[in-house]
Amino acid sequence: MAIVSTGQFTIVDNNDARPITSFITASGVTQQVYTKDESTVSYVPDWTTSNLTLTAKVYVGGTSSATEVSANLSNRKWATSFGGTSLGSATTYVVNTNLTEASPTTTYYFEGDYTDGTTGLVSHVIAQITLNLVKTGTNARSEEHTSELQSHSFISYA
Numbered sequence: 001m002a003i004v005s006t007g008q009f010t011i012v013d014n015n016d017a018r019p020i021t022s023f024i025t026a027s028g029v030t031q032q033v034y035t036k037d038e039s040t041v042s043y044v045p046d047w048t049t050s051n052l053t054l055t056a057k058v059y060v061g062g063t064s065s066a067t068e069v070s071a072n073l074s075n076r077k078w079a080t081s082f083g084g085t086s087l088g089s090a091t092t093y094v095v096n097t098n099l100t101e102a103s104p105t106t107t108y109y110f111e112g113d114y115t116d117g118t119t120g121l122v123s124h125v126i127a128q129i130t131l132n133l134v135k136t137g138t139n140a141r142s143e144e145h146t147s148e149l150q151s152h153s154f155i156s157y158a
């Protein structure tokens with residue numbers, strides 16, 4: 001007995017999709033120096049007085065040159081965790097607070113959906129940037145204590 005079946009195949013060739021590149025630029029340095037000497041605390045740079053502006057850049061290739069499409073993305077959002085609560089939907093985000101000893105690293109994510117005008121293919125685009133805090137001053141960990149935390153290894157020769 002012969003088996004007869006009917007159905008439909010849908011084939012999507014993703015190789016025809018245009019290449020997408022995304023990244024985040026910063027208006028200043030992404031490393032903040034925290035100094036605590038006795039009663040003096042300082043941040044360099046101090047993002048409460050000199051804000052750091054993050055700018056999302058999304059480029060689509062496949063033509064004679066890459067085209068910047070950040071402003072054309074749908075569902076744009078900034079967050080401090082992947083898929084997290086939205087901090088805003090513009091292509092820029094302003095950091096106006098300093099990092100803390102309790103949270104010396106913060107990663108910002110920019111997400112959005114790019115729809116290819118020719119194929120209609122929707123690509124979810126994600127970019128991230130990490131800001132770091134470096135501690136200096138008399139209350140920072142000394143070289144002596146740091147070396148005690150490092151692992152020790154021994155080499156023996158037969």
